[in-house]
Amino acid sequence: MSARDRILAKLRANAPQSPLPVPTSQLDAHYAARKRQESTLDRLARFRTGIESFHADVHVTLEESWPELLARLCAEKGVSSLLYGAATPAGERLDAAAFAAGGTTLRPWAGQVEDIKADLFHKVDAGFTQARGAIAETGTLILWPSPAEPRTLSLVPPIHFVLLDAATIHPTFFDALRAENWAGGLPTNALLISGPSKTADIQQTLAYGAHGPKELIVLVTTREGATQ
Amino acid sequence: MNAPTPHTVHAAQGKPAAGQPIAFVSAEALRERVHAAVNDDHLRSSFRGAMDFLMAKRAAQFPDESELVSLRSLSEAIRQYSLSKLPDLLEQLEANLTRNGVHVHWAETPDEANAIMLDIARRHQAKLIVKGKSMVSEEIEFNHAMEAAGIGALESDMGEYIVQLAGEKPSHIIMPAIHKTKEQIATLFAEKVPGVDYTDNVDALIQIGRQVLREKFEQAEIGLSGVNFAVAETGTLCLVENEGNGRMCTTVPKVHIAITGIEKVVEKLEHVAPLYSILTRSATGQAVSTYFNLISGPRKADEKDGPQEVHLVLLDNGRSQAYADEQLRKTLQCIRCGACMNHCPVYTRIGGHAYGTTYPGPIGKIVSPHMMGLEQTHLLPTLSTLCGACGEVCPVKIPIPELLVRLRGEAQSAPHANPAMVGQGAGYKPLVSFAWRMWARIYAQPGAYKAFSWLASRFRVFSPSRQSGWTVARTPLKPAPKRLRDMVRERH
Numbered sequence: 001m002s003a004r005d006r007i008l009a010k011l012r013a014n015a016p017q018s019p020l021p022v023p024t025s026q027l028d029a030h031y032a033a034r035k036r037q038e039s040t041l042d043r044l045a046r047f048r049t050g051i052e053s054f055h056a057d058v059h060v061t062l063e064e065s066w067p068e069l070l071a072r073l074c075a076e077k078g079v080s081s082l083l084y085g086a087a088t089p090a091g092e093r094l095d096a097a098a099f100a101a102g103g104t105t106l107r108p109w110a111g112q113v114e115d116i117k118a119d120l121f122h123k124v125d126a127g128f129t130q131a132r133g134a135i136a137e138t139g140t141l142i143l144w145p146s147p148a149e150p151r152t153l154s155l156v157p158p159i160h161f162v163l164l165d166a167a168t169i170h171p172t173f174f175d176a177l178r179a180e181n182w183a184g185g186l187p188t189n190a191l192l193i194s195g196p197s198k199t200a201d202i203q204q205t206l207a208y209g210a211h212g213p214k215e216l217i218v219l220v221t222t223r224e225g226a227t228q
Numbered sequence: 229m230n231a232p233t234p235h236t237v238h239a240a241q242g243k244p245a246a247g248q249p250i251a252f253v254s255a256e257a258l259r260e261r262v263h264a265a266v267n268d269d270h271l272r273s274s275f276r277g278a279m280d281f282l283m284a285k286r287a288a289q290f291p292d293e294s295e296l297v298s299l300r301s302l303s304e305a306i307r308q309y310s311l312s313k314l315p316d317l318l319e320q321l322e323a324n325l326t327r328n329g330v331h332v333h334w335a336e337t338p339d340e341a342n343a344i345m346l347d348i349a350r351r352h353q354a355k356l357i358v359k360g361k362s363m364v365s366e367e368i369e370f371n372h373a374m375e376a377a378g379i380g381a382l383e384s385d386m387g388e389y390i391v392q393l394a395g396e397k398p399s400h401i402i403m404p405a406i407h408k409t410k411e412q413i414a415t416l417f418a419e420k421v422p423g424v425d426y427t428d429n430v431d432a433l434i435q436i437g438r439q440v441l442r443e444k445f446e447q448a449e450i451g452l453s454g455v456n457f458a459v460a461e462t463g464t465l466c467l468v469e470n471e472g473n474g475r476m477c478t479t480v481p482k483v484h485i486a487i488t489g490i491e492k493v494v495e496k497l498e499h500v501a502p503l504y505s506i507l508t509r510s511a512t513g514q515a516v517s518t519y520f521n522l523i524s525g526p527r528k529a530d531e532k533d534g535p536q537e538v539h540l541v542l543l544d545n546g547r548s549q550a551y552a553d554e555q556l557r558k559t560l561q562c563i564r565c566g567a568c569m570n571h572c573p574v575y576t577r578i579g580g581h582a583y584g585t586t587y588p589g590p591i592g593k594i595v596s597p598h599m600m601g602l603e604q605t606h607l608l609p610t611l612s613t614l615c616g617a618c619g620e621v622c623p624v625k626i627p628i629p630e631l632l633v634r635l636r637g638e639a640q641s642a643p644h645a646n647p648a649m650v651g652q653g654a655g656y657k658p659l660v661s662f663a664w665r666m667w668a669r670i671y672a673q674p675g676a677y678k679a680f681s682w683l684a685s686r687f688r689v690f691s692p693s694r695q696s697g698w699t700v701a702r703t704p705l706k707p708a709p710k711r712l713r714d715m716v717r718e719r720h
């Protein structure tokens with residue numbers, strides 16, 4: 001008998017005859033009681049307050065002008081190398097010349113991580129990804145890395161730029177995974193990100209840039225023309 | 229604070245951990261440790277400060293009492309529901325993880341778990357394993373097992389890295405280095421990290437750790453992590469963290485091994501949302517952690533990064549014993565937030581190391597007896613004032629004080645056949661038991677009680693001047709010269 005069979009046999013021998021009822025109604029009731037009537041911009045404001053409290057920078061812009069804003073922010077931060085996924089709708093809009101004017105070289109991700117690991121750890125200043133959505137309640141970004149946008153883009157470079165469409169901000173995590181039916185098909189690695197990497201492990205003193213990005217910069221696009 | 233005489237389950241199995249305080253200390257050593265900790269002013273003030281800070285932060289996260297009430301009750305219901313279907317959910321989890329390309333392993337004991345992981349490490353000729361935070365890996369002494377086989381196991385959570393560098397164990401399940409001051413850490417880094425000068429600037433210290441560990445993330449062949457929730461319906465492993473070291477360990481090395489207790493499974497992905505919310509708020513008073521990873525498989529053929537192999541080790545180590553008893557099963561509801569220890573007056577005064585177990589504080593006192601047996605842990609449930617704070621703050625409403633009373637009973641009652649726990653009756657003393665039985669008999673009969681109290685008050689001069697631990701710091705107990713009934717009679 002394998003360890004698996006022994007463990008399962010011990011559990012089965014003592015499991016309740018009939019399992020408890022599924023707590024779905026309690027789950028629904030909890031979130032329904034806390035539902036808000038709010039516009040996209042209200043939701044964006046809540047998201048912004050939340051993520052800024054975690055030390056992220058948020059820039060609100062129009063859909064047509066974010067590439068320009070990203071190039072400007074890279075120049076301001078002295079980013080000499082920006083890694084990104086070229087085969088994405090956002091990636092396709094990046095113009096190498098506009099970045100070069102500010103001293104930033106655009107570097108599209110090429111090959112497997114093993115091929116570029118050393119550069120990724122030592123030479124890339126910033127990574128750029130798109131968010132699948134966000135969560136207003138906690139100020140959290142939702143990222144679903146993909147073949148076009150690998151996981152380490154948002155992890156290894158010291159600065160992480162994220163593009164977020166304000167229309168994709170959900171009220172809560174629960175709403176996000178319900179509305180988008182995450183259970184129907186998750187990627188190999190989905191992520192919720194709320195600010196740059198941090199720790200309070202030394203004498204409860206908060207310090208940023210523990211292992212992941214030291215800076216998280218969110219470019220939020222709106223269709224309503226909200227200002228920065 | 230090191231164990232005076234390391235006496236561990238693993239030592240008993242031939243695996244002494246030279247030079248390190250290890251997972252278990254004997255009852256005698258426990259008394260000495262508690263005594264030493266209580267008399268350590270520095271330790272008491274540092275834990276007092278840290279726990280006050282954490283209690284205030286948690287309280288601030290729940291401004292709406294009705295939300296807290298609803299969320300606790302929902303979280304309790306989800307955990308109890310999951311446990312009520314545990315064997316089925318484990319099978320569903322295994323099937324879905326396997327479908328996703330994850331290798332699932334089962335281990336009844338720490339040795340089995342270590343053997344499984346050692347085998348994986350050997351197959352990949354690994355020299356270095358970087359570890360995210362995992363209390364289960366502490367529970368099985370993973371680092372020692374790997375080191376004994378010539379494989380480096382490096383902690384990458386800053387707090388864990390610090391305690392590993394110091395040759396210690398975590399003193400808290402969420403904040404492993406909470407017992408250390410920044411000056412102590414500065415000295416440690418200056419002594420142990422090559423090329424580092426003394427600095428007690430926290431940002432600088434974190435950057436030193438970052439630099440050292442980044443190199444290791446790049447080099448390591450294997451990354452190890454714990455699991456906060458395992459989702460059966462999707463075959464997903466959820467990992468809660470702030471530092472990004474968990475992401476590094478599960479993303480950069482070519483192999484990711486996750487290890488978890490069998491109780492961490494939930495059925496549906498949506499069940500994770502409330503549990504995650506109440507976990508971070510209860511633990512460190514954060515609205516949310518910086519990162520929440522949902523890992524559902526290794527790198528796919530068209531993906532450019534991520535581990536090429538993912539393994540999950542499901543560990544029993546006494547959990548199925550807790551599962552077997554309806555009352556003790558509630559122990560397994562735990563989501564490892566550590567709120568019970570943050571609010572425990574005993575933990576606050578003695579710190580985590582005094583317990584000598586992997587899991588300290590109130591939760592440690594109810595899980596450790598299942599992992600180690602009551603022979604070795606029967607004094608643990610007595611390290612409690614039964615004030616009820618742990619039960620009151622528990623996000624999943626584990627009735628910890630009730631379970632402590634139950635465990636005290638299991639330890640002190642006469643050994644019998646088919647006990648609910650290994651080591652039942654370990655603290656049983658026939659003489660003490662006889663005395664209590666007599667006491668009960670006398671108090672149950674008015675005549676006997678009357679005679680007894682008359683004798684006690686008349687012969688009070690014979691009461692002993694030394695009364696075990698009581699008279700160490702107090703005057704001896706003596707019966708009153710007059711019984712209450714005599715005083716009442718005189719008044720009327």
